Amino acid sequence: MTKVLILEDENYTLRFLEKLISQHPLVSQVIATSSGREATALAGKYFPDIALLDIELAPEEWLNGIEVARTIQEISPQTKFVFITGYTSYAIESFTVHPYEYVLKPIRREKVMNLITELANNYEPNPCQATKDDKLLIRDGPSVVFVNFNDIFFVEKQAKKAFIHSRSGVWETTCSLNELETLLIGPFIRVHKSFLVNMDKIARVTDIGSQSFTIFFNNYEKTALMSRNKYREHQSKFTPSL
Helix, strand or coil, rough: EEEEEECCCCCCHHHHHHHHCCCCEEEEEEEEEECHHHHHHHHHHCCEEEEEECCCCCHCCCHHHHHHHHHHHHHHCCCEEEEEEECCCCCHHHHHHHCCEEEEECCCCCHHHHHHHHHHHHCCCCCCCEECCCCCEEECCCCCEEHHHHHHEEEEECEEEHHHECEEEEECCCCCCCHHHCCCCCCCCEECCCCEEEEHHHEEEEEECCCCEEEEECEEEEEEEEEEHHHHHHHHHHHCCC
16 A cells, blocks of 8 residues: 655645545555645655655745655655646756656646556555564565564665665665664664664774764674764763663
């Protein structure tokens, strides 16, 4: 089933789309907002499969739907974009986020429903999911790998991929670090914009200057980085209680 995020600053159109799409048999959840900033926050919470974004937002937003899409793409790389607009002048600019399609105003019901059907039927499953027994499911081509949370040392972001360092090996996924942060519960904390670590696996933390710390792990040779700001945020976790 498919999750759909809608960003539309015209309240009537927003409610129309929300009601229409919620009736689609392949849609399990509709998240609707009129705010671009809230849309990016909701994307980080729900990781929608499809995002319908109005390009022309209110002047007080200080951004348009294409800029919102760029941010969502960093948070949720699997999201497919459909832009809503009354104009075609944004076509070239929008290529930077590779939209699936445009919906021109006035909006036609049949057009929207057919698009949702196409996208839902062609949607690839999220490459990483959490199971009920605390395992991370990672899709690796035709294979599926299950990694116990407790076996993970840390997760490292490199470009648009994440590398999960575990006892069973290093696993690569296109899931974003934000997605993995919501899936990995318990002792996992974000220590850097590019690192998520398992507190239970840390052997020591060393100040290396330049506003950075190196994290060493028990029985694992690879290391992770911690930023100065994150060290201040989590300092109590590294300070023995008296």
